[in-house]
Amino acid sequence: MTEPLPFRVGDTTGRGLGVYATRAIALGELIISEDPIVASLLNAESEELAISLLSEEDKAVFFSFVDQHHPGNPTIEGIFKSNAVPTNRPGTGGMYANICRTNHSCTPNAAYSPSDTSDRENIYAYTDIAEGAEILTSYIPLWRSREHRQEHLSTGFKFTCACTACAGPPNPVSDALREEVHRLGQAMKESGMINTAETLRSLNARLRLVEEEGTHDLGIRCEDRLYASQIAASCSDYETSRRHAGQAYALSLLGRGRECADTVYLLRLHRYPRAHDSAGMDEEPLPALCDGCGKEEMGGFKGKAAKGGGCGSCNCALYCSRSCKLAHAALHKPICEVIQRSKSEVVSEADAFRDKYRDGKAQDECAIQ
Numbered sequence: 001m002t003e004p005l006p007f008r009v010g011d012t013t014g015r016g017l018g019v020y021a022t023r024a025i026a027l028g029e030l031i032i033s034e035d036p037i038v039a040s041l042l043n044a045e046s047e048e049l050a051i052s053l054l055s056e057e058d059k060a061v062f063f064s065f066v067d068q069h070h071p072g073n074p075t076i077e078g079i080f081k082s083n084a085v086p087t088n089r090p091g092t093g094g095m096y097a098n099i100c101r102t103n104h105s106c107t108p109n110a111a112y113s114p115s116d117t118s119d120r121e122n123i124y125a126y127t128d129i130a131e132g133a134e135i136l137t138s139y140i141p142l143w144r145s146r147e148h149r150q151e152h153l154s155t156g157f158k159f160t161c162a163c164t165a166c167a168g169p170p171n172p173v174s175d176a177l178r179e180e181v182h183r184l185g186q187a188m189k190e191s192g193m194i195n196t197a198e199t200l201r202s203l204n205a206r207l208r209l210v211e212e213e214g215t216h217d218l219g220i221r222c223e224d225r226l227y228a229s230q231i232a233a234s235c236s237d238y239e240t241s242r243r244h245a246g247q248a249y250a251l252s253l254l255g256r257g258r259e260c261a262d263t264v265y266l267l268r269l270h271r272y273p274r275a276h277d278s279a280g281m282d283e284e285p286l287p288a289l290c291d292g293c294g295k296e297e298m299g300g301f302k303g304k305a306a307k308g309g310g311c312g313s314c315n316c317a318l319y320c321s322r323s324c325k326l327a328h329a330a331l332h333k334p335i336c337e338v339i340q341r342s343k344s345e346v347v348s349e350a351d352a353f354r355d356k357y358r359d360g361k362a363q364d365e366c367a368i369q
């Protein structure tokens, strides 16, 4: 017997159709995985051609979607523009029977993850989702102010967002926080990530803000930990690099699944941080950073604070105090469980990669002698 699907498509109040959980869904679960009815380069000619080649049944599904740009007089281009989801091929959008029914939220509980090798698209749960709750994804970058997000949604998708982050009186705290996350990301990219300790501080500050806003954005948290792992490896601090890569791996597994090439790559880095391209470029000492409050200290946490220690279960989180460890427990738990499970898993690809490097290193040592 096949498992019943964890979702159904149903009516919303005032927002057309939506997708709902038919049972409780856990953070990191694959909710929907489907091939497109049609995938096409996002331009008018290519879309017309792609639709003309569809079966009558698929055409009917395609034309059941709303054209937000020309509500009374739907066009193929308008339907694509209003509903298509980017696939793994740059500049290509896919129309998916169920995935394209998910509505937008600026505090989504799920996210798209395109397959690495085909036009298949997946949706993973970014939080625990209760039975009956609507499954919501984001159509736009989340880390901008409400005004900026509304403008993007109104131009691109022709609707006004009334999600939990957009409803109610203006929220200058949330706006400032989201804009700061955006600014820190831009500044890091522009700096070329050269100034290591400073970039690490920016990453640390950004992660604290992301966690504070409570959007459960696994994508940005994963990116953050990968960069931190890279920086630590470039400063020859492989223990710190290993810890961060472990967290990045867990976040990638939860948000994009086991099949994703990046997930396997991050497990390799967790098992062998010297495999970073930038490994060992420098010897710059980096401060220890608390995973809970972000406090930093050169040479590790000392004295009373050191009693917080790290997470002994996964050995990938570090805390300045016991209270930080407790306060961070809920956010850390799902990550911790994934890392613990990864220890007993035989991931031949990751191990083979480590062995190859070990062999390489052994040869280097022979050559030096």
Ligand SMILES: [Zn+2]
Residues within 6 Å of the ligand: 105, 106, 107, 149, 161, 162, 163, 164, 165, 166
């Ligand atoms: Zn919103």
Ligand SMILES: [Zn+2]
Residues within 6 Å of the ligand: 290, 291, 292, 293, 294, 295, 319, 320, 321, 324
């Ligand atoms: Zn702390």
Ligand SMILES: [Zn+2]
Residues within 6 Å of the ligand: 311, 312, 313, 314, 315, 316, 317, 332, 335, 336, 337
């Ligand atoms: Zn842990």
